[in-house]
Structure formats: structure tokens, C-alpha cells
Amino acid sequence: MIEYRDVSKIYGEDNFALLEVNIAINPGEFVSIVGQSGTGKSTLLKLLTLEERSSEGRVIFNRVDLGEITKKELPYHRRRIGVIFQDFRLLPKRTAFENVAFALEVAGKSNREIRRSVAQILEIVGLSEKFRAYPAELSGGEQQRVAIARALVHHPEILIADEPTGNLDVINTQEIIDLLLKINELGTTIMLATHDKETVNRISKRVIVMDEGRVIRDQVRGRYMI
Amino acid sequence: MWRLSFFRAVKAGINNFFRNGWLSVTAISVMAMTLLIVNFLVFSIALSNMILEEIRGKIGVNIYLKQGTSQEKIDEIMQDLDVMPGVIEVTYTSSETAMENFREKTKNNKIIQESLDELKDNPLEDYLSIRVNDPKKYDIIESEIITGVNKEHISKVDYSEHKTEIENLDKIIGAIKKGGAILVLVFIIISVLVILNSIRLTMYTYKTEIEIMKLVGANYWFIKAPFITEGALYGFFASILVALAWYPLVIILTPSFDSFGASINPIEVLNNNIVVALFLQIVLGLSLGVTSSYIAIRRYLRL
Numbered sequence: 001m002i003e004y005r006d007v008s009k010i011y012g013e014d015n016f017a018l019l020e021v022n023i024a025i026n027p028g029e030f031v032s033i034v035g036q037s038g039t040g041k042s043t044l045l046k047l048l049t050l051e052e053r054s055s056e057g058r059v060i061f062n063r064v065d066l067g068e069i070t071k072k073e074l075p076y077h078r079r080r081i082g083v084i085f086q087d088f089r090l091l092p093k094r095t096a097f098e099n100v101a102f103a104l105e106v107a108g109k110s111n112r113e114i115r116r117s118v119a120q121i122l123e124i125v126g127l128s129e130k131f132r133a134y135p136a137e138l139s140g141g142e143q144q145r146v147a148i149a150r151a152l153v154h155h156p157e158i159l160i161a162d163e164p165t166g167n168l169d170v171i172n173t174q175e176i177i178d179l180l181l182k183i184n185e186l187g188t189t190i191m192l193a194t195h196d197k198e199t200v201n202r203i204s205k206r207v208i209v210m211d212e213g214r215v216i217r218d219q220v221r222g223r224y225m226i
Numbered sequence: 227m228w229r230l231s232f233f234r235a236v237k238a239g240i241n242n243f244f245r246n247g248w249l250s251v252t253a254i255s256v257m258a259m260t261l262l263i264v265n266f267l268v269f270s271i272a273l274s275n276m277i278l279e280e281i282r283g284k285i286g287v288n289i290y291l292k293q294g295t296s297q298e299k300i301d302e303i304m305q306d307l308d309v310m311p312g313v314i315e316v317t318y319t320s321s322e323t324a325m326e327n328f329r330e331k332t333k334n335n336k337i338i339q340e341s342l343d344e345l346k347d348n349p350l351e352d353y354l355s356i357r358v359n360d361p362k363k364y365d366i367i368e369s370e371i372i373t374g375v376n377k378e379h380i381s382k383v384d385y386s387e388h389k390t391e392i393e394n395l396d397k398i399i400g401a402i403k404k405g406g407a408i409l410v411l412v413f414i415i416i417s418v419l420v421i422l423n424s425i426r427l428t429m430y431t432y433k434t435e436i437e438i439m440k441l442v443g444a445n446y447w448f449i450k451a452p453f454i455t456e457g458a459l460y461g462f463f464a465s466i467l468v469a470l471a472w473y474p475l476v477i478i479l480t481p482s483f484d485s486f487g488a489s490i491n492p493i494e495v496l497n498n499n500i501v502v503a504l505f506l507q508i509v510l511g512l513s514l515g516v517t518s519s520y521i522a523i524r525r526y527l528r529l
Contacts, residue, residue: 072446077443102442107443107444
């Protein structure tokens with residue numbers, strides 16, 4: 001489904017984020033990418049959302065070479081990918097419902113379709129009761145759930161999570177990871193970038209360890225070890 | 227689908243406009259200033275052209291014929307003049323009629339009347355009066371007549387004293403056009419820059435929104451449309467504002483207009499063209515606003 005083939009992201013001499021990375025990810029996998037800050041985890045993910053493009057090598061997504069995606073096709077590409085971040089990136093002046101609906105509005109969906117899809121997805125993330133709340137009225141965990149709902153409302157084939165629990169306490173982290181596992185069980189591929197050892201060990205799925213832009217370990221049922 | 231997206235984007239633009247209250251006020255003020263100057267320029271050029279037309283209609287040039295020129299020759303010259311471009315009217319006045327007119331004009335002046343009585347012969351010459359539609363045509367008439375075969379029959383060509391007036395007026399209009407065009411250009415550039423910056427600031431305010439829009443795969447024009455709407459609103463409100471201010475302004479300025487001695491009434495001129503004027507003003511405002519926001523999008527919106 002996703003393939004990184006000899007991918008490098010080079011900014012200048014001795015200045016690179018990724019070096020000759022080779023990874024293949026199958027549909028339905030849950031992949032944790034671990035490593036310290038600045039080892040290229042985020043860059044790896046940004047190559048998928050095309051926030052960045054590789055300097056060398058190819059990134060293949062659903063048999064499409066991402067290097068060939070034009071600017072015009074980019075919005076449609078991004079609708080096939082859901083993304084969540086450490087800082088949630090919610091719109092503070094919109095309610096939970098409106099934040100999720102926003103993703104469908106900008107894609108030109110009808111109001112009826114939006115109401116139906118958003119209600120459904122809020123149910124999945126367990127926020128049906130709080131759809132009228134503004135982000136400031138929600139806990140960190142709940143805000144991240146809203147962000148997850150927004151990421152999933154397009155029914156993407158893959159969910160990319162860039163340090164989603166970085167701002168959360170232990171209990172909330174637990175809940176978010178459980179939710180990600182549930183989403184994965186429902187069939188969505190998940191790529192999780194994190195440096196939280198506990199989290200990774202608890203998931204007990206495939207782990208890719210990165211260091212200084214390189215993949216140094218790739219284990220099917222791995223633990224966080226450097 | 228696109229209609230729905232269009233309304234959503236326009237709605238977002240309207241929201242931006244009202245949320246950035248002071249920014250919008252600044253942008254509208256500068257744009258209104260520009261439109262006001264454009265108005266002044268267009269209106270004053272239109273009015274001075276009208277005055278010029280009116281004065282041109284009133285004046286003419288006299289061609290004095292040497293004494294003893296035959297009636298056939300006079301008819302011939304009249305025909306030559308008649309077919310010249312720009313000539314509206316040619317009239318013939320005989321020396322006798324000229325004398326009568328002169329006596330009539332000076333009948334209250336005893337000294338002149340007495341000295342005229344002393345004269346044995348009529349010293350006045352026959353003359354032709356010509357009216358043309360453009361003062362520049364006088365030069366052509368003059369050169370055609372002086373160099374032409376009629377030269378020997380003509381004693382002198384007398385331009386109406388209005389010629390210099392007309393030429394001055396022409397020069398003034400030319401200067402208004404030139405200076406005005408530069409002023410308008412400067413103000414257009416300033417207003418474009420101000421609007422551009424207002425929209426850039428809006429973009430900054432909506433940074434998170436734009437980022438999220440990109441993230442969730444919004445169509446590019448869906449991201450752009452609110453800013454274009456915002457620019458269009460600046461232009462629209464500025465033109466409406468100027469239109470409202472313009473009417474009373476013309477009423478206030480009309481009395482000072484009488485000194486030109488023309489029968490043209492600015493208010494009437496405005497009333498007769500009000501629909502076209504309003505339309506053009508709104509179009510100008512809208513295009514200024516939209517162009518500025520488009521430049522802002524091109525320069526600052528990284529998609």
C-alpha cells in the first residue's frame with residue numbers, strides 16, 4: 001500500500017532529514033515509528049501528505065508515485081489521508097461538530113451528508129454527547145478525539161498520527177491509543193510517530209526505529225529499544 | 227455542489243470582512259479616496275469638455291476681402307470654405323451692411339457718428355465669418371487661404387479674440403488629464419498596496435484555518451474565495467460610500483461653477499448620467515478590490 005524506496009530528504013551537504021529509507025506498509029497495518037526528536041519521523045509522514053517532497057527515491061501510495069501528483073491533484077490526494085497532530089489543530093471558534101463538519105464543507109459535501117457523516121463519526125470516537133462543546137470546553141483527550149473524527153470523516157485509507165499523545169496525560173494517552181487500535185481494527189491503516197516508550201510497548205504491533213534519518217530497526221511485533 | 231461551495235466561501239469572506247473591522251475600515255477609506263479622485267477627474271474633464279464645446283459654438287473667424295473683389299470671386303471663396311473639414315458655417319457680410327452694423331453699434335457715441343459722416347467712401351471691407359468645430363482647424367483654414375489662389379483677394383484674417391481663450395482651455399484640459407492620470411495612478415497603487423496588506427493580515431489571522439483547510443483537502447479556490455470576496459467587499463462599500471458623498475459634493479460645488487459663464491449645470495449633468503456613473507464606479511471599485519486580493523493570494527498564500 002505504502003512504499004518508501006531509497007527515499008532521502010536532503011537540504012544541503014551534511015544536512016539531511018532522511019537517508020535511503022526503505023519501508024513497505026501493507027493495508028490494515030498499525031505501524032509505530034519511533035525515535036528521538038529530530039530523527040526524521042515527521043519528515044517521513046510529511047512525504048505522504050506531500051507537505052514535503054523527497055529529494056531522492058520514490059514514495060508510492062496505492063500504486064501511485066507521489067512524485068507525480070500535481071498541485072491540482074493534491075487536495076484529492078489529501079482527502080485519502082487522515083492526519084492528527086500533537087497540538088490537535090482545532091478551530092477554537094467552532095464547536096466539536098463544526099470542526100469535524102469543516103473537513104466535509106471544504107470538500108463541497110451537502111449539509112445533509114455532513115450532518116449524517118459527522119454524527120456517525122462522533123459516535124465512533126465517543127463524543128456524541130459533546131458535539132456542541134467548543135475546544136476550550138473539552139479535555140485534551142477529547143480535543144484529540146475531535147481531531148481524529150475530523151481526520152476520519154473522509155473515510156481515509158490511512159490515518160497518520162504525528163505524536164498524538166505528546167500533550168496528554170497517562171489516562172488520556174491510554175484512551176487515544178485504544179481508540180487508534182479500534183480504528184485500526186475497523187480496517188484503517190495507521191502510522192503513528194511517537195517517542196513515548198510506554199505507548200509503543202503497550203500497542204505491541206510493528207515498530208520501526210529511526211535514528212539520524214535512517215531506519216535502524218523494523219520489527220513485526222516490536223518494542224521501543226535503541 | 228459548486229453552488230454550495232460558492233455560498234460557503236462567500237459567507238466565509240463576509241465573516242472575515244466584519245471580524246477585521248478596523249482593517250476593513252482602513253482599506254475602504256483608502257479605496258474611497260482613490261475613487262473620489264477618479265470621480266473628480268472624470269467629472270471635471272467631462273464638464274470642461276462641455277464648456278469648451280459651448281464656447282466653440284459661439285466664436286468664429288473673420289476673413290476680410292480686398293475692396294473690389296467681384297461677387298463671383300466671393301462666391302467661389304465661400305464654396306471653398308464650405309467644403310473644408312470642420313467648418314460649420316460661412317456667412318457673407320458686405321461692406322455696406324458692415325457699416326450699418328457699425329453705425330448701429332456706435333449710435334450713442336456722437337464723435338464716432340460725426341466722423342463717420344465726414345467719410346466720403348466706405349472704408350470697410352466685405353468679410354466672411356466662419357465658424358468651426360475645433361480651434362485647431364483655424365490654422366488649416368489660414369494656411370489654405372494664405373497659400374491658396376484666393377490669397378490676392380484677402381486683406382486680412384481676424385481671429386476672434388476667443389482663439390487664445392479656447393487654446394488656453396484646451397491646454398488646461400490637457401493638463402488636468404495628464405496630472406489627473408498620474409494622481410489616479412498613484413492612488414490606485416496606494417490603495418492596491420493597502421488592500422493587499424489588509425488581506426495579508428487577514429490571511430495571517432486565518433493561518434490555522436488555512437492550514438487545516440489544506441490538511442483536509444480543500445479545493446484551492448475554496449481557500450482563495452473568501453479573500454477574493456473580502457477584496458470585492460472593500461471595493462463595493464468604497465464605491466457606495468463615494469457615490470453617497472458625491473451627490474452632495476456636486477451640489478455644494480455647483481455655485482462656484484457659474485463663474486465660467488457657461489450654461490452647463492453640473493447637477494443636471496450628474497442626474498443625466500447617474501446610472502452609468504454609479505455602475506462604472508462599482509465596477510471600478512470591485513475590480514480594484516478583486517485585483518488586490520488576487521495579488522495578495524498569489525504572493526502570500528502558500529498552497
